[in-house]
Amino acid sequence: MRAIILPALRATLVMWLLCGIAYPLAVTGLGQWLLPRQANGSLVKAADGTILGSQLIGQEWSGPQWFHGRPSATIAADTRDSAKTIDAPYNAAASGGSNLGPTSRALAQRLRTDRRAAEAEQPELVGRNLPADMLTASGSGLDPDISPAYAALQMPRVAAARGVPADRIAALIAKNTIGRALGIFGEPRVSVLRLNLDLRGLNEPSRTIDH
Amino acid sequence: MTMQGWLQIALVLLIVFLLSIPVGRYLAAIVMDRKTWLDPVLDRVDNGIYRLIGRDSTSRPMNWKAYTVHMLATNLCMAVLIYLILVFQDYLPLNPLKLPGMEPIQAFNTAISFITNTDWQSYGGETTLSNFSQMAAITFPMFTSATTGFVVAMAFIRAFTVRDGGANLGNFYRDFIRFTTRVLLPLSFVLALFLIWQGTPQTLDATVLTHPIQGGQQSISIGPVASFETIKHLGTNGGGFFNANAAHPFENPTPLSNWLLMSLMALLPSALVVCFGEMIGNRRQGWVLYGVMAAMLLLILPVTIIAEQAGTPTLAQAGIEMAATGDQPGGNMEGKEVRFGIAGSGLFGVITTSFTTGSVNSMHDSFTPMGAVPEFIGMMLQNVFGGKGVGFLAALVYGLIAVFIAGLMVGRTPEFLGKTIQRPEIIMVSLALLIHPLVILAPSSWSMIAPYGVSSLGNAAMHGYSEVLYAFASSAANNGSAFAGLDANTHWYNLALGLVILVGRYPPIIFMMAVAGSIAAKPTLATTVGTLKTDSLKFGAFWLGTILVVGALTFFPALVLGPIAEAFAMVHGYTY
Numbered sequence: 001m002r003a004i005i006l007p008a009l010r011a012t013l014v015m016w017l018l019c020g021i022a023y024p025l026a027v028t029g030l031g032q033w034l035l036p037r038q039a040n041g042s043l044v045k046a047a048d049g050t051i052l053g054s055q056l057i058g059q060e061w062s063g064p065q066w067f068h069g070r071p072s073a074t075i076a077a078d079t080r081d082s083a084k085t086i087d088a089p090y091n092a093a094a095s096g097g098s099n100l101g102p103t104s105r106a107l108a109q110r111l112r113t114d115r116r117a118a119e120a121e122q123p124e125l126v127g128r129n130l131p132a133d134m135l136t137a138s139g140s141g142l143d144p145d146i147s148p149a150y151a152a153l154q155m156p157r158v159a160a161a162r163g164v165p166a167d168r169i170a171a172l173i174a175k176n177t178i179g180r181a182l183g184i185f186g187e188p189r190v191s192v193l194r195l196n197l198d199l200r201g202l203n204e205p206s207r208t209i210d211h
Numbered sequence: 212m213t214m215q216g217w218l219q220i221a222l223v224l225l226i227v228f229l230l231s232i233p234v235g236r237y238l239a240a241i242v243m244d245r246k247t248w249l250d251p252v253l254d255r256v257d258n259g260i261y262r263l264i265g266r267d268s269t270s271r272p273m274n275w276k277a278y279t280v281h282m283l284a285t286n287l288c289m290a291v292l293i294y295l296i297l298v299f300q301d302y303l304p305l306n307p308l309k310l311p312g313m314e315p316i317q318a319f320n321t322a323i324s325f326i327t328n329t330d331w332q333s334y335g336g337e338t339t340l341s342n343f344s345q346m347a348a349i350t351f352p353m354f355t356s357a358t359t360g361f362v363v364a365m366a367f368i369r370a371f372t373v374r375d376g377g378a379n380l381g382n383f384y385r386d387f388i389r390f391t392t393r394v395l396l397p398l399s400f401v402l403a404l405f406l407i408w409q410g411t412p413q414t415l416d417a418t419v420l421t422h423p424i425q426g427g428q429q430s431i432s433i434g435p436v437a438s439f440e441t442i443k444h445l446g447t448n449g450g451g452f453f454n455a456n457a458a459h460p461f462e463n464p465t466p467l468s469n470w471l472l473m474s475l476m477a478l479l480p481s482a483l484v485v486c487f488g489e490m491i492g493n494r495r496q497g498w499v500l501y502g503v504m505a506a507m508l509l510l511i512l513p514v515t516i517i518a519e520q521a522g523t524p525t526l527a528q529a530g531i532e533m534a535a536t537g538d539q540p541g542g543n544m545e546g547k548e549v550r551f552g553i554a555g556s557g558l559f560g561v562i563t564t565s566f567t568t569g570s571v572n573s574m575h576d577s578f579t580p581m582g583a584v585p586e587f588i589g590m591m592l593q594n595v596f597g598g599k600g601v602g603f604l605a606a607l608v609y610g611l612i613a614v615f616i617a618g619l620m621v622g623r624t625p626e627f628l629g630k631t632i633q634r635p636e637i638i639m640v641s642l643a644l645l646i647h648p649l650v651i652l653a654p655s656s657w658s659m660i661a662p663y664g665v666s667s668l669g670n671a672a673m674h675g676y677s678e679v680l681y682a683f684a685s686s687a688a689n690n691g692s693a694f695a696g697l698d699a700n701t702h703w704y705n706l707a708l709g710l711v712i713l714v715g716r717y718p719p720i721i722f723m724m725a726v727a728g729s730i731a732a733k734p735t736l737a738t739t740v741g742t743l744k745t746d747s748l749k750f751g752a753f754w755l756g757t758i759l760v761v762g763a764l765t766f767f768p769a770l771v772l773g774p775i776a777e778a779f780a781m782v783h784g785y786t787y
Contacts, residue, residue, distance in 0.1 A: 007268035008284035011384055012292055014263050020351030027403045027438035031413035039413045041433050051421045056410050056460040057431055059423045092431040094338050095455035097546040097574035099696035101674035102523040103777055105786040111529035129532045131539035133549050139458030139574045145549040149539035184219050186466020187540050187552035
């Protein structure tokens with residue numbers, strides 16, 4: 001018995017130190033040294049150093065003057081009753097999707113409600129087919145991107161709310177569109193946070209340039 | 212699906228195929244003690260480790276019993292260590308969020324899940340585990356469980372090549388260490404840097420507090436993710452650092468990282484088949500098996516892609532575009548990420564279940580019914596390449612049965628690689644085969660009549676049954692992915708799934724090691740004109756047929772009750 005347990009125990013400890021401790025710490029050391037921006041979460045900072053978010057993590061946006069991301073199905077514990085959960089879109093401390101199946105009545109209901117809300121905000125959408133990412137919740141609940149089609153759809157609304165010509169917004173969308181990797185992997189996408197950060201500087205400098 | 216989508220899929224598979232050949236030969240060199248270019252450095256590392264474990268233990272020859280016993284003892288010690296870390300993580304370092312220790316029954320489930328390469332998770336990573344636990348209790352077994360599956364398969368193959376009657380199928384510790392230091396560690400280390408470059412974090416911090424410009428705060432979970440992510444996929448493990456697994460933008464930030472993770476999942480199980488051909492000195496035989504596995508993969512993969520792109524009536528009624536166009540992905544995007552689209556999500560879903568990894572980059576629970584069927588098939592057959600080592604053994608189970616049936620049909624003694632396959636082997640092989648359906652179908656049926664089983668369902672009607680069936684198939688196949696709408700963190704599911712994982716993993720391995728012992732003891736017969744050739748295209752087709760007929764007969768009724776019935780209900784516009 002000892003002849004079996006002793007080497008097994010020693011192998012466990014050696015492998016634990018090698019694979020469970022040394023390996024992740026070595027990757028951490030090297031990653032922090034070589035690629036500190038990515039290793040710390042690709043954070044986006046304001047001029048004064050305030051962390052505005054992560055380039056890779058979606059945020060909740062509201063109001064016609066901003067581009068909106070996809071629906072997010074993330075939840076959080078209810079602060080009044082810890083046994084319950086409440087909707088908390090883009091909760092980056094508890095990722096997850098809706099997990100609603102293809103024959104789910106709750107999903108059909110949610111799609112109808114969201115479609116009506118989108119039409120109320122932009123009446124020209126009535127009767128039109130919408131991009132697939134516009135009404136569907138992402139798997140992570142933190143999708144930072146939208147499709148170029150969804151961005152183009154929001155462009156007139158954002159332009160009107162900000163009182164700037166649509167082609168200037170379109171230029172910003174084009175600037176923040178990322179194509180397929182090597183022309184073949186993945187899908188083209190628009191980073192919502194970066195696009196909205198660019199919108200921020202649009203109004204004031206534009207006046208000085210235009211006149 | 213656009214042409215670009217299919218091209219992307221073809222390219223991913225082609226690269227894996229091309230890589231599996233040199234990697235398979237490298238694996239064979241390691242197992243057969245041939246020289247490799249890393250030897251000058253790694254021999255020293257290995258010798259140091261041998262000294263720590265004990266020179267005698269790491270050098271003496273082991274027969275099938277000794278090999279199996281040392282494997283089981285090591286796995287047991289590791290499982291206990293993992294359990295203790297999880298339960299007592301509040302007393303351990305790197306826990307700034309002051310997360311409590313894991314509840315004992317959930318920790319039992321988790322320890323078993325990770326030591327067996329399953330990585331089923333009834334917890335959400337970022338809300339449950341400290342960074343210390345993520346490294347020392349989760350990243351750690353991702354190496355050792357993959358290695359365990361691999362070395363067992365190697366010992367099994369040696370049974371066909373040894374000439375000493377089976378007294379030496381190798382030394383478990385030596386195999387274990389060599390595979391870790393020469394394959395898993397270096398690859399994981401280098402590719403972790405690639406992932407960091409793509410945007411995967413690697414830090415000991417647990418959260419970052421951000422201040423979005425629209426006001427409020429967003430607390431972002433973070434941690435040593437890159438080191439976790441590479442071995443998770445390379446070792447066909449699959450557990451997520453975060454609850455959303457590889458759908459989370461930190462785990463899988465770009466289409467390039469998505470390509471890498473898919474390739475890592477598929478690399479070693481396919482290379483292992485090439486390694487098999489090298490070890491037995493018959494590359495043709497290796498390619499026949501490779502062909503059988505690849506044929507199944509190519510058969511089921513398009514079903515998922517086409518079904519996900521076609522979408523659902525519910526989505527169509529909401530006026531959602533179903534066709535992919537140049538500027539939006541189209542199809543069923545519920546639970547999928549824009550950067551991956553339909554092709555990158557569907558391919559990932561089929562690879563993760565075929566190679567039984569269990570990592571997900573989209574929520575399988577939200578897949579269309581027919582889109583999910585190939586995922587079920589991957590886990591139920593277990594050998595559409597299958598997980599590290601174990602998928603190979605499952606293929607051999609079917610192979611030996613095919614040899615036996617073919618031998619009976621043509622009236623010849625069943626032989627495989629020069630060894631006769633007789634009653635004792637077939638009994639053991641049949642037991643190994645039957646455990647799998649038993650531990651999937653029996654407990655999933657029980658869960659559907661027990662109130663404590665039904666109360667966890669996240670979706671209604673057929674889809675609810677699919678959630679339960681998926682959970683048990685995933686556990687028995689040591690996959691770990693989920694129809695995650697099922698609330699699996701209950702005493703029933705933590706215990707039942709934990710036991711299914713155990714029974715789905717170790718008894719089949721033990722039976723197959725016993726087969727190895729029995730085969731190794733037999734003399735190797737010379738090939739004559741009377742020998743039934745197993746390295747021919749014809750036998751490959753027969754092998755494939757055996758898998759499909761036996762597998763289909765076993766699992767088809769369950770699939771009809773779940774996803775297939777739901778597909779019919781769906782096209783007729785029913786919702787539940």
